[in-house]
Amino acid sequence: MSAALRITNLVKRFGGLVATDNLSFDVEDGQSVGLIGPNGAGKTTVFAQIMGEHRQTSGSIELYGREISSDSTPERIRRGVSRTYQVPRPFTDMNVLENIRVGLMPNNIWQMITAKPRYQQETEIALSVGFTETDLQKTPGELAMGDLRKLEMARTIATGTKVMLLDEVFAGLTVAEIAQITVLIQQMRQDGMTFLIVSHDLKALEPLVDKVIAINYGSKIAEGSFNEVLNDEAVRSSYLGAA
Amino acid sequence: MNLRLTHFLMWLAFIALMFAIPEFVSKGTLRTLIFANFLAIFAISWDVLSGRTGYISFGHPFLIGIGAYTSAILTKRFDVPIELAIPAAVAMTMVGGVVVFLPALRIKGSYFALVTLAFMELMYQLVQVIRPDLTGGTRGMSGVQTLTRGAVNGYYLSVSLMLAVALSMWLLMRTQLGTALSAVGMNEESVRGSGLSVTKLKLFAFLTSAFVAGLGGAFYVHYLGSIAPRALFDINFLFTIIVAALIGGASTIIGPVIGAFFLTFLLEYLRPYLPGAERYFIYGMIALLLYMYEPKGLIAIFSKGWQRLRGGAGSEQSSAS
Numbered sequence A: 001m002s003a004a005l006r007i008t009n010l011v012k013r014f015g016g017l018v019a020t021d022n023l024s025f026d027v028e029d030g031q032s033v034g035l036i037g038p039n040g041a042g043k044t045t046v047f048a049q050i051m052g053e054h055r056q057t058s059g060s061i062e063l064y065g066r067e068i069s070s071d072s073t074p075e076r077i078r079r080g081v082s083r084t085y086q087v088p089r090p091f092t093d094m095n096v097l098e099n100i101r102v103g104l105m106p107n108n109i110w111q112m113i114t115a116k117p118r119y120q121q122e123t124e125i126a127l128s129v130g131f132t133e134t135d136l137q138k139t140p141g142e143l144a145m146g147d148l149r150k151l152e153m154a155r156t157i158a159t160g161t162k163v164m165l166l167d168e169v170f171a172g173l174t175v176a177e178i179a180q181i182t183v184l185i186q187q188m189r190q191d192g193m194t195f196l197i198v199s200h201d202l203k204a205l206e207p208l209v210d211k212v213i214a215i216n217y218g219s220k221i222a223e224g225s226f227n228e229v230l231n232d233e234a235v236r237s238s239y240l241g242a243a
Numbered sequence B: 001m002n003l004r005l006t007h008f009l010m011w012l013a014f015i016a017l018m019f020a021i022p023e024f025v026s027k028g029t030l031r032t033l034i035f036a037n038f039l040a041i042f043a044i045s046w047d048v049l050s051g052r053t054g055y056i057s058f059g060h061p062f063l064i065g066i067g068a069y070t071s072a073i074l075t076k077r078f079d080v081p082i083e084l085a086i087p088a089a090v091a092m093t094m095v096g097g098v099v100v101f102l103p104a105l106r107i108k109g110s111y112f113a114l115v116t117l118a119f120m121e122l123m124y125q126l127v128q129v130i131r132p133d134l135t136g137g138t139r140g141m142s143g144v145q146t147l148t149r150g151a152v153n154g155y156y157l158s159v160s161l162m163l164a165v166a167l168s169m170w171l172l173m174r175t176q177l178g179t180a181l182s183a184v185g186m187n188e189e190s191v192r193g194s195g196l197s198v199t200k201l202k203l204f205a206f207l208t209s210a211f212v213a214g215l216g217g218a219f220y221v222h223y224l225g226s227i228a229p230r231a232l233f234d235i236n237f238l239f240t241i242i243v244a245a246l247i248g249g250a251s252t253i254i255g256p257v258i259g260a261f262f263l264t265f266l267l268e269y270l271r272p273y274l275p276g277a278e279r280y281f282i283y284g285m286i287a288l289l290l291y292m293y294e295p296k297g298l299i300a301i302f303s304k305g306w307q308r309l310r311g312g313a314g315s316e317q318s319s320a321s
């Protein structure tokens, strides 16, 4: 049985800077994996390469046993991987439902013209990430940071993804909102979703992950259970060094 | 009365009014209205591309020119029947649309606008040097076959074409496709991140815009019966199209139509006072002020006024009862 996501010897150079340094790891189907590391460790850059926003310098990225490195971003999304952004990127002049609508659309001009929006599904997704009925018609400008993160998640869910990459979904959220997103992720895990989660909020991350991978300067410094990795000497000093 | 029915009746009344207009106005005014109808078509064409996707085209006269020249040359020089020449002209314009699309794969913003402006200039130069026996060179062409005789028929033709274009674009933009095209204008990365091919959407917008521009250009030349390259590939003409879409209200269909009529009549009424190019300066100022006051355009001003009116009427009723 091949992994849902397999990263092998991934390298990304930005000029002289090595942002990803010979990184390899697997995320099994249905597994939830935490990706941690200090600021600038290269977590977001890994996401960008998985999605094809940055082309890796070398190494391979496989999704369900199939190499996706030559696919475009929309193609990768259709194969079942999708991400959220640390800095939310909503469609600014669209309300919550319309933002989700774009994610739900088929990538086919003719179907875009003929098919009606799936209002019910849009609403379900919006409510599942914790929006209230009154939020549905609001535009991103009227939403607080926590709500923008929820919208980011909702847009990703809408693509019908099987492997979700979450980049700092808890940043700027209230305790109640974190609890709500936690419940949502747990629910989705039970339904079989695979996760790769980047979070600085380790307390929020702990209950959500089966294993954790720690990176620093783009290379893996530890991998194992949450407690193993957090107690690792190299991980501790990397966080101290960055602070 | 429910809102939908009110809307429907308002549209019906508007269309009826448009068709009744020749009964009430002079031939001169009618000719102005004909120009307004064509300008509205060009502004819709511009808006479908630039208003939606944010790729600001300065090259629309290039597209309109392809439509106009193709149909004029085919009918006049090769005796192709007009009902074949117009579809051929539209097809040629769509090829032109692909040409304008190519730079949009790589560049955005003002660079894209400049490149499209270069297309317009290039076309102006080309029609003068390449095969002037076909294009008529600098002097252009006259004696092109016309579809109608007289202002009244010209008006009916132009208003029908404008309404048909407006209605079909309105229906098209109401679908999920319209939402997707607007999304491209807001954030291309997020469109890609939603699993949609931005390239495909952009290409569709360029082709649709070119289709409308070609249709408008071909019909316009068969209304005028002539082409003057100096007037067609002209920066004032270009800006009139863009300003019509912007001050009317970009990304709506009715906006560019309102903008086109507003501008045409503004220019017309300024004519006695300012016969020269100063007129464009004044209208530029007025357009700028309007745009600063309400960036969403005349359509937003009207709908706010309408709401106030309805609000006012509503409170009167409630106080009376």
Ligand SMILES: Nc1ncnc2c1ncn2[C@@H]1O[C@H](COP(=O)(O)OP(=O)(O)OP(=O)(O)O)[C@@H](O)[C@H]1O
Pocket (backbone or CB within 6 Å): A014, A017, A019, A037, A038, A039, A040, A041, A042, A043, A044, A045, A046, A086
């Ligand atoms: N497009 C780019 N061009 C050049 N350098 C880049 C680029 N993107 C990221 N980097 C560099 O790569 C390194 C890793 O950045 P990345 O954003 O992946 O880190 P991160 O682990 O997500 O950090 P944070 O926790 O702050 O989000 C940093 O040194 C960053 O400056």
Ligand SMILES: [Mg+2]
Pocket (backbone or CB within 6 Å): A043, A044, A045, A086, A167
């Ligand atoms: Mg990051």
